[in-house]
Amino acid sequence: MTEPRFESICDFDLLIPGRGAAALLGDGTQVAVFRLHDDSLYAVSNRDPFMRANVISRGIVGDRGGEPVVTSPLLKQAFSLKSGVCLDDETVALEVFAVEVVDGAVRVGAVSEVKAGA
Amino acid sequence: MSKRLVVIGDGMVGRRFLEAVTQRDPSWDVTVLCEEPRPAYDRVRLSAFFDGVSAEELSLASDLPGVEVRLGEPAVAVDRDAKAVRSESGEYPYDKLVFATGSYAFVPPMEGADLDGVFVYRTIEDLESIKAHAEGRRHGVVIGGGLLGLEAANALKLLGLETQIVEFAPWLMARQLDEAGGGILKQHIEKLGIKVDCGTGGSRIEAVDGRLRMETNRDGVAFDTDLIVFAAGVRPRDQLARDCGIEVGERGGILTDLSCQTSDPDVYAIGEVAAMEGMCYGLVAPGYSMAEVVADRLAGGEATFPGADMSTKLKLLGVDVAQFGAFDGPLATTYLDPVNGTYAKLVLSDDATTLLGGMLVGNAEPYPLLRASVGGKVPGALADLLSGGEVDAALPEGAQVCSCNAVTKGEIMGAIHEGCHDVAELKACTKAGTSCGSCIPMLKQLLTEGGVEVSKAVCEHFAQSRAELFDIVKVTGITTFSELIARYGAGVGCDLCKPTVASILASLSNGHILEGEQAALQDTNDHFLANLQRNGTYSVVPRIPGGEITPEKLIVIGEVAKEFDLYTKITGGQRIDMFGARVEDLPKIWRKLVDAGFESGHAYGKALRTVKSCVGTDWCRYGVQDSVKMAIDLELRYRGLRSPHKLKSAVSGCARECAEARGKDFGVIATEHGWNLYVGGNGGFTPRHADLLLSDVDTETLVRTIDRFLMFYISTADRLQRTSKWVEGLEGGIDYLREVIVDDRLGICAELDALMEKHVENYADEWKGVIDDPEKLQRFVSFVNAPETPDPSIEFETVRGQKFPAGTTARSHAAPVALGIPVTLRSEGK
Ligand code: SRM
Ligand SMILES: Cc1cc2nc3c(=O)[nH]c(=O)nc-3n(C[C@H](O)[C@H](O)[C@H](O)COP(=O)(O)OP(=O)(O)OC[C@H]3O[C@@H](n4cnc5c(N)ncnc54)[C@H](O)[C@@H]3O)c2cc1C
Ligand code: SF4
Ligand code: FES
Numbered sequence: 015m016t017e018p019r020f021e022s023i024c025d026f027d028l029l030i031p032g033r034g035a036a037a038l039l040g041d042g043t044q045v046a047v048f049r050l051h052d053d054s055l056y057a058v059s060n061r062d063p064f065m066r067a068n069v070i071s072r073g074i075v076g077d078r079g080g081e082p083v084v085t086s087p088l089l090k091q092a093f094s095l096k097s098g099v100c101l102d103d104e105t106v107a108l109e110v111f112a113v114e115v116v117d118g119a120v121r122v123g124a125v126s127e128v129k130a131g132a
Numbered sequence: 133m134s135k136r137l138v139v140i141g142d143g144m145v146g147r148r149f150l151e152a153v154t155q156r157d158p159s160w161d162v163t164v165l166c167e168e169p170r171p172a173y174d175r176v177r178l179s180a181f182f183d184g185v186s187a188e189e190l191s192l193a194s195d196l197p198g199v200e201v202r203l204g205e206p207a208v209a210v211d212r213d214a215k216a217v218r219s220e221s222g223e224y225p226y227d228k229l230v231f232a233t234g235s236y237a238f239v240p241p242m243e244g245a246d247l248d249g250v251f252v253y254r255t256i257e258d259l260e261s262i263k264a265h266a267e268g269r270r271h272g273v274v275i276g277g278g279l280l281g282l283e284a285a286n287a288l289k290l291l292g293l294e295t296q297i298v299e300f301a302p303w304l305m306a307r308q309l310d311e312a313g314g315g316i317l318k319q320h321i322e323k324l325g326i327k328v329d330c331g332t333g334g335s336r337i338e339a340v341d342g343r344l345r346m347e348t349n350r351d352g353v354a355f356d357t358d359l360i361v362f363a364a365g366v367r368p369r370d371q372l373a374r375d376c377g378i379e380v381g382e383r384g385g386i387l388t389d390l391s392c393q394t395s396d397p398d399v400y401a402i403g404e405v406a407a408m409e410g411m412c413y414g415l416v417a418p419g420y421s422m423a424e425v426v427a428d429r430l431a432g433g434e435a436t437f438p439g440a441d442m443s444t445k446l447k448l449l450g451v452d453v454a455q456f457g458a459f460d461g462p463l464a465t466t467y468l469d470p471v472n473g474t475y476a477k478l479v480l481s482d483d484a485t486t487l488l489g490g491m492l493v494g495n496a497e498p499y500p501l502l503r504a505s506v507g508g509k510v511p512g513a514l515a516d517l518l519s520g521g522e523v524d525a526a527l528p529e530g531a532q533v534c535s536c537n538a539v540t541k542g543e544i545m546g547a548i549h550e551g552c553h554d555v556a557e558l559k560a561c562t563k564a565g566t567s568c569g570s571c572i573p574m575l576k577q578l579l580t581e582g583g584v585e586v587s588k589a590v591c592e593h594f595a596q597s598r599a600e601l602f603d604i605v606k607v608t609g610i611t612t613f614s615e616l617i618a619r620y621g622a623g624v625g626c627d628l629c630k631p632t633v634a635s636i637l638a639s640l641s642n643g644h645i646l647e648g649e650q651a652a653l654q655d656t657n658d659h660f661l662a663n664l665q666r667n668g669t670y671s672v673v674p675r676i677p678g679g680e681i682t683p684e685k686l687i688v689i690g691e692v693a694k695e696f697d698l699y700t701k702i703t704g705g706q707r708i709d710m711f712g713a714r715v716e717d718l719p720k721i722w723r724k725l726v727d728a729g730f731e732s733g734h735a736y737g738k739a740l741r742t743v744k745s746c747v748g749t750d751w752c753r754y755g756v757q758d759s760v761k762m763a764i765d766l767e768l769r770y771r772g773l774r775s776p777h778k779l780k781s782a783v784s785g786c787a788r789e790c791a792e793a794r795g796k797d798f799g800v801i802a803t804e805h806g807w808n809l810y811v812g813g814n815g816g817f818t819p820r821h822a823d824l825l826l827s828d829v830d831t832e833t834l835v836r837t838i839d840r841f842l843m844f845y846i847s848t849a850d851r852l853q854r855t856s857k858w859v860e861g862l863e864g865g866i867d868y869l870r871e872v873i874v875d876d877r878l879g880i881c882a883e884l885d886a887l888m889e890k891h892v893e894n895y896a897d898e899w900k901g902v903i904d905d906p907e908k909l910q911r912f913v914s915f916v917n918a919p920e921t922p923d924p925s926i927e928f929e930t931v932r933g934q935k936f937p938a939g940t941t942a943r944s945h946a947a948p949v950a951l952g953i954p955v956t957l958r959s960e961g962k
Contacts, residue, residue: 024916032652035916067668068925072656076626085627087656087664
């Protein structure tokens with residue numbers, strides 16, 4: 015597997031707890047980064063696979079039965095932030111990206127095959 | 133030694149079979165010969181390819197254990213003595229062989245049918261060639277006006293071609309519809325700009341000056357065009373079977389019995405190529421049933437084909453078309469409404485008591501009920517059923533409610549009694565509703581019939597109803613979501629409870645909705661103080677109180693729209709909507725609007741929208757009060773008021789009611805002596821005329837009563853409950869409401885008055901609050917790491933002189949819906 019090449023996105027403090035932000039990676043990929051209330055971080059593809067618009071970062075985050083999720087702001091399907099899988103239609107999933115904080119900066123794994131935690 | 137299975141064809145049914153067989157009996161060693169360059173894909177949704185859905189997104193393939201798929205390698209011969217299948221490059225011995233070769237598009241023998249620019253409509257490659265050929269061309273003809281032909285016509289329209297359908301039969305969809313139904317459908321299709329010629333057949337095609345010319349069977353009728361698509365039916369691909377001596381049906385197709393076995397006991401046929409007891413099925417669901425049958429047989433089972441319900445419901449080019457049960461019978465009764473473009477026909481037993489079948493065009497709402505009632509009692513008064521009116525009917529237990537998955541009403545009621553409490557749970561335990569979804573309204577009805585009280589809990593995080601949460605927040609004075617969920621809820625919240633609590637906090641005047649923690653609770657619309665559109669841009673709606681606006685302000689709107697290249701439209705709410713604003717432009721747009729004296733119109737929030745007015749005494753010869761001033765005063769009083777759902781109002785200057793006040797949450801109509809107040813009106817989904825609450829009152833009483841009405845509603849309604857449903861749900865109805873807010877029977881009026889006073893005092897324009905606050909402004913960017921960069925994926929095109937999201941002209945009207953046929957299997961003796 016390819017080693018993730020990390021790209022710095024922004025200061026961690028810029029992210030609002032419980033809300034997402036979109037980032038544009040060097041290769042043009044759009045990633046939605048979420049900071050949850052417990053300061054954990056997740057990154058998934060920003061593209062809504064149902065409506066094909068780059069808006070996932072603008073969804074509300076929360077949990078479904080304990081699984082951290084983001085709901086698409088367009089048609090409100092919930093996606094697991096851990097696996098990217100859509101809980102309302104398991105044949106659809108968002109890509110998941112590696113994400114970390116180094117010296118107060120949020121960095122996202124720029125290689126798309128990289129799965130969070132892998 | 134493992135058993136060898138060879139499958140010819142990796143289409144929709146072949147793929148379903150592979151999934152079923154590997155699941156049931158993984159010991160087979162499977163080879164699949166796949167003629168197409170890619171593994172199975174969703175042919176039913178093929179047209180979505182023109183709507184921007186990629187080949188990958190249509191794919192149905194996944195890695196299956198023990199299955200080798202040989203792409204682009206068609207079978208060329210079967211040697212039944214040697215028990216082997218041959219391709220150009222290899223030979224594959226089998227113990228069992230399955231034909232899943234599907235159909236090919238039928239092209240009637242016609243001179244010129246092989247010319248460049250003539251196509252069929254079956255594979256992704258076909259669509260790619262059509263698309264390439266259509267580039268820069270103008271006109272296309274589709275031969276065939278059945279299901280497939282209409283889909284193909286839609287596709288050509290999506291490609292921007294002027295489209296002509298030529299159908300040999302005397303009307304469209306002649307297999308599913310009768311003449312009247314086909315006529316209504318034609319009316320709808322022609323309205324979309326597609327031309328239709330029925331009773332016409334192509335006879336000869338020739339190439340003329342780089343274009344095509346098709347002559348027809350009708351004298352003098354010929355079409356000059358750039359591209360011709362044949363969608364005139366399909367034929368089973370049974371040649372390989374014929375060549376090796378396997379029996380075929382009289383009208384083609386590989387002959388099988390109900391277990392899908394062919395005349396050779398080691399060979400099966402499934403899907404469109406199979407002639408099951410002589411009958412070929414051109415739909416995917418019966419094919420899926422066959423796939424399950426053979427998988428079961430190979431695992432030692434005894435399944436047989438359960439029969440197919442050929443009922444169809446689909447939306448073609450935005451038109452509902454449904455057909456169920458028998459096409460014709462001893463007695464038929466019809467209803468035709470040419471003005472609204474609807475047609476219904478019911479086929480009945482000769483005593484008119486048993487429903488045998490029927491068809492619906494233009495409005496397929498009664499379809500689930502009717503389809504489930506086929507073979508049983510007619511489920512209601514004929515007049516209601518035919519005209520699509522309200523039907524109050526109880527289905528028999530044995531009626532099939534979900535025909536995709538063969539689930540009866542009895543099974544669903546059983547599941548409800550065993551504890552299924554919503555549609556999601558019913559889906560999980562009965563499979564009903566999991567395929568085409570057309571039975572879901574029925575499932576909801578059965579839940580109610582089964583006595584399931586829809587829980588009022590807001591979501592899994594709060595067991596309380598919205599009204600209870602409102603009381604908690606009001607009484608405890610809690611001002612943050614985190615404190616509320618920690619003390620009264622569980623988990624971290626979700627997209628249901630967060631906006632609900634945000635709205636409650638806002639109703640109770642807790643400052644700017646994007647302040648501090650509140651920002652993270654808001655729905656995306658509220659978060660950006662604008663309405664999200666399908667392509668990720670936003671719309672901007674400044675408030676225009678009462679619909680009255682000066683020429684200067686109109687010019688400002690025009691200038692802003694020009695500067696930021698926004699699509700403009702007059703809304704149904706007497707104001708102007710500007711669409712297509714990029715998120716990073718919103719603050720700049722609002723800077724200009726606020727400077728010119730505009731405020732947020734709250735089109736994005738569950739809040740007061742507009743108070744519409746008529747011209748009233750100022751101009752109108754009939755007006756008896758100043759309706760414009762009243763509308764403006766009311767709009768300014770309640771602007772920014774957050775509520776369980778949106779609030780709309782209107783004021784008419786006399787009983788002629790030009791402002792449509794009785795269709796509003798609260799409506800005011802002028803009288804000789806003062807004002808009449810109406811509440812609980814609704815347009816939208818379930819229109820309702822408002823009820824008269826007060827008559828002939830003065831302005832002060834009017835406003836005080838509206839204050840209380842709104843605050844009582846805000847304090848006690850459910851999440852997303854409009855006032856109409858709330859008023860209907862009040863025990864004691866409008867009289868009770870009058871007792872509470874006029875006679876103060878509960879002694880709460882002083883508190884309601886105080887809440888509204890607080891709102892009026894604390895109102896501040898939300899947009900002004902943002903553009904003056906650098907911290908809030910920071911969020912209005914597409915990318916945190918590139919604040920200056922607009923989202924490059926957003927593109928526009930020009931239509932009627934204005935900008936629209938890219939793909940607008942091409943956006944499909946047709947959403948192919950899987951057809952309603954059972955795919956479960958009934959095994960005998962199990
Ligand atoms: C722009 C407008 C259509 C137009 O071009 O005329 C419109 C556009 C939308 N309407 Fe509407 N409605 C508009 C007037 C109406 C009216 C007519 C009226 O207000 O006089 C109605 C029927 C009256 C009523 O509400 O009782 C109306 C009944 C709805 C409904 C159904 C409500 C219901 O109770 O059934 C929805 C859906 C909802 O709210 O859940 C809806 C939802 C919407 C949404 C918010 C859908 C969405 O979530 O994207 C649209 C957003 C527009 C945007 O992005 O700016 N719109 N909508 C009208 C804006 C009026 C305004 O100036 O604010
Ligand atoms: C545009 C369109 C819209 C449709 N809409 C609907 C709808 O709304 N609802 C519905 O129920 N049905 C619909 N259908 C029909 C549905 O797609 C078919 O019923 C279904 O695909 C049949 O599956 P199958 O596996 O039998 O055949 P196919 O999906 O056609 O698969 C057969 C495969 O076998 C391959 N093959 C053939 N011969 C060989 C060989 N010798 N060697 C190797 N491979 C071979 C073919 O290349 C093909 O890939 C639609 C069809 C089209 C074209
Ligand atoms: S409602 Fe009456 S006053 Fe108002 S415009 Fe209509 S006719 Fe004139
Ligand atoms: S899913 Fe129930 S009828 Fe199609």
